[in-house]
Amino acid sequence: MGNVPTREEASAGRRASSFSYEHRAMGHRPSHPFSPPSMDGASLRKKMKGKDKDRKEKRRLKEEHAYNLIVRHTENVDGGFLAPYGTYRSNLDYDTNIVRNLIIDRRIAPFYTPLQDFEDDWSDEKLLEILRSLPLHAPLTEDSLALEPEDEDDHRLHSSNGSFRRKDNQKFKQTMAKKTAEWQQEAQRLQDRDRHIAKRSLGAVGNNIALDIPSDDLLLLLYRRASECPICFLYYPQFFNISRCCIQPICTECFVQIKRLDPHPPHDEEGNEQLDTNGEPETLISEPARCPFCASIDFGITYVPPPFRTGINAIPPSEFRSAITTIEELDENAIEDDAPDSSTTTIITESKSKARAKKSYSIDPTVLLDQGRHRRNSLPPNSPSVITTDTIRADWVGKLASAKSKLARRSATASAIHATSLITEEEHISNSQRRALRAARQNDEIHELEERMIEEALRLSLMENRDEVQRRRASAPESRT
Amino acid sequence: MSQLPKRIIKESQRLISDPVPGITAVPHEDNLRYFQVTIQGPKESPYQDGLFKLELYLPDDYPMVAPKVRFLTKIYHPNIDRLGRICLDVLKKNWSPALQIRTILLSIQALLSAPNPDDPLSNEVAEHWKRDEQDAIATAKEYTKLYATEQ
Ligand SMILES: [Zn+2]
Ligand SMILES: [Zn+2]
Numbered sequence: 001m002g003n004v005p006t007r008e009e010a011s012a013g014r015r016a017s018s019f020s021y022e023h024r025a026m027g028h029r030p031s032h033p034f035s036p037p038s039m040d041g042a043s044l045r046k047k048m049k050g051k052d053k054d055r056k057e058k059r060r061l062k063e064e065h066a067y068n069l070i071v072r073h074t075e076n077v078d079g080g081f082l083a084p085y086g087t088y089r090s091n092l093d094y095d096t097n098i099v100r101n102l103i104i105d106r107r108i109a110p111f112y113t114p115l116q117d118f119e120d121d122w123s124d125e126k127l128l129e130i131l132r133s134l135p136l137h138a139p140l141t142e143d144s145l146a147l148e149p150e151d152e153d154d155h156r157l158h159s160s161n162g163s164f165r166r167k168d169n170q171k172f173k174q175t176m177a178k179k180t181a182e183w184q185q186e187a188q189r190l191q192d193r194d195r196h197i198a199k200r201s202l203g204a205v206g207n208n209i210a211l212d213i214p215s216d217d218l219l220l221l222l223y224r225r226a227s228e229c230p231i232c233f234l235y236y237p238q239f240f241n242i243s244r245c246c247i248q249p250i251c252t253e254c255f256v257q258i259k260r261l262d263p264h265p266p267h268d269e270e271g272n273e274q275l276d277t278n279g280e281p282e283t284l285i286s287e288p289a290r291c292p293f294c295a296s297i298d299f300g301i302t303y304v305p306p307p308f309r310t311g312i313n314a315i316p317p318s319e320f321r322s323a324i325t326t327i328e329e330l331d332e333n334a335i336e337d338d339a340p341d342s343s344t345t346t347i348i349t350e351s352k353s354k355a356r357a358k359k360s361y362s363i364d365p366t367v368l369l370d371q372g373r374h375r376r377n378s379l380p381p382n383s384p385s386v387i388t389t390d391t392i393r394a395d396w397v398g399k400l401a402s403a404k405s406k407l408a409r410r411s412a413t414a415s416a417i418h419a420t421s422l423i424t425e426e427e428h429i430s431n432s433q434r435r436a437l438r439a440a441r442q443n444d445e446i447h448e449l450e451e452r453m454i455e456e457a458l459r460l461s462l463m464e465n466r467d468e469v470q471r472r473r474a475s476a477p478e479s480r481t
Numbered sequence: 482m483s484q485l486p487k488r489i490i491k492e493s494q495r496l497i498s499d500p501v502p503g504i505t506a507v508p509h510e511d512n513l514r515y516f517q518v519t520i521q522g523p524k525e526s527p528y529q530d531g532l533f534k535l536e537l538y539l540p541d542d543y544p545m546v547a548p549k550v551r552f553l554t555k556i557y558h559p560n561i562d563r564l565g566r567i568c569l570d571v572l573k574k575n576w577s578p579a580l581q582i583r584t585i586l587l588s589i590q591a592l593l594s595a596p597n598p599d600d601p602l603s604n605e606v607a608e609h610w611k612r613d614e615q616d617a618i619a620t621a622k623e624y625t626k627l628y629a630t631e632q
Binding site for chain 1 (some may be wrong): 482486488491492514542543544545556574575577579
């Protein structure tokens with residue numbers, strides 16, 4: 001990237017190898033190697049000049065996006081993560097930076113690892129055994145790598161430039177798929193390593209280097225009362241996002257799937273993906289997504305975070321202790337377990353740490369009982385606590401504009417073809433037809449120019465948005481250290 | 482995608498353990514996203530006493546996109562065309578991931594009870610329906626007897 005890393009970036013680099021926690025205790029957000037250097041509009045424009053650089057920048061963004069979709073156990077919030085488990089393989093084109101920050105701000109639920117099955121009568125031991133070995137990602141299959149959805153941009157931009165560009169893009173996609181698989185494996189390797197360390201050093205208080213492995217208390221508190229998401233049918237901790245309109249729960253992985261339909265002509269019953277060349281570009285519309293449960297327009301959710309905090313901007317998940325575990329209960333356990341000497345020592349150290357834990361961050365799990373569903377009334381989409389599908393896919397304006405110009409170009413091409421056929425038919429051409437033909441040809445170039453302008457405008461507004469978020473963050477007091 | 486999402490497994494199980502009256506849906510052995518469906522013609526409809534075969538397919542993006550459903554049995558209905566394709570809002574723009582195979586099949590059953598010639602897929606049939614409803618219903622009954630009843 002060429003710029004001198006700041007202190008935060010340096011510490012974030014260490015973070016990847018995960019033996020340090022202090023940066024988080026200091027309230028820093030995770031950053032990663034793709035954070036772009038800050039830049040003002042003018043120098044950005046200069047930098048973006050030239051198609052090659054433009055394409056490079058596009059690919060860098062795609063790579064950043066793919067990297068942001070990797071679950072890393074070191075990036076955890078209240079026992080969940082910043083990236084999806086992988087229940088869905090497509091429609092992942094949401095703004096990963098926005099979603100990561102919303103999770104860190106506890107404004108939407110983190111991506112919790114789902115349980116495929118769950119029974120109320122499972123013993124704690126059984127539940128813990130399952131939870132401790134859950135993978136970070138849904139297993140990748142051979143063909144899921146190839147199933148990467150077609151990017152319509154690639155077709156549009158390169159169909160005219162022959163197969164070279166398309167092949168090049170195909171190659172890039174394959175490289176990205178391979179990289180994703182490698183990143184996932186690496187993330188899993190690091191979690192496995194830390195899990196191993198946590199298991200070995202159980203009870204070795206003050207010497208815990210596997211800080212990101214959640215305590216049993218945390219796991220049980222989260223999953224003991226797991227419930228089913230009504231869309232994916234998977235089991236999650238009860239801290240769900242709640243639809244703003246009809247107060248229904250929805251997991252974050254399902255929420256990020258819901259988006260506007262592609263721009264379409266009004267009254268298009270079929271919701272056709274293929275645009276009609278005869279349509280009027282200006283009439284294309286893009287409607288906000290509807291609630292999957294009650295069909296209200298402008299789907300949005302609110303989220304009431306659990307009454308405890310672990311992970312980013314809070315205590316390490318390994319240090320979380322439930323207050324309900326009293327000293328008396330521990331004694332009972334000790335008797336029941338008929339524990340040999342070594343583990344008795346463990347329990348005593350445990351109980352000390354629990355007593356300490358109780359003092360500093362005590363939680364009474366009974367207050368959690370109906371936690372997720374605090375809200376009883378609907379909220380309007382513009383309510384400050386509501387996160388809508390447009391919040392996390394702010395690019396819909398650009399998509400609409402580009403669909404319009406695409407349609408405009410198509411109908412221009414259509415009339416050019418019409419004009420050409422007139423030439424052959426009548427063997428002569430009127431001045432007005434000549435003009436139409438020339439205009440249509442120019443239209444192609446104008447279109448490309450237009451497209452580049454839209455892209456740049458989008459990029460600028462994204463940068464602005466990022467700056468704004470950073471400003472807001474800098475001025476806001478850190479909630480907890 | 483070789484791995485079947487949990488949702489599809491659970492929906493399949495629930496369709497068997499808690500079946501909808503008048504409807505069966507059985508996943509194909511070789512492809513668990515492909516269902517063979519039967520719907521009994523609703524009482525007091527021109528399709529009464531008929532048993533209609535359909536096929537239902539869950540695309541890769543299900544439940545974010547609607548299932549694909551088609552009548553295999555010939556049927557005379559203004560919202561179902563000659564190829565068995567169905568004009569039903571919940572299969573198209575009003576699909577929601579909170580709907581299920583079960584709810585879709587119920588909607589199709591309801592469509593048999595309440596044909597809607599104002600939103601047709603099969604124009605000829607719709608015209609017939611609007612011109613002479615009694616005669617159209619008679620044809621629908623004939624079709625039911627001819628194609629949807631075991632001889
Ligand atoms: Zn879900
Ligand atoms: Zn709703």
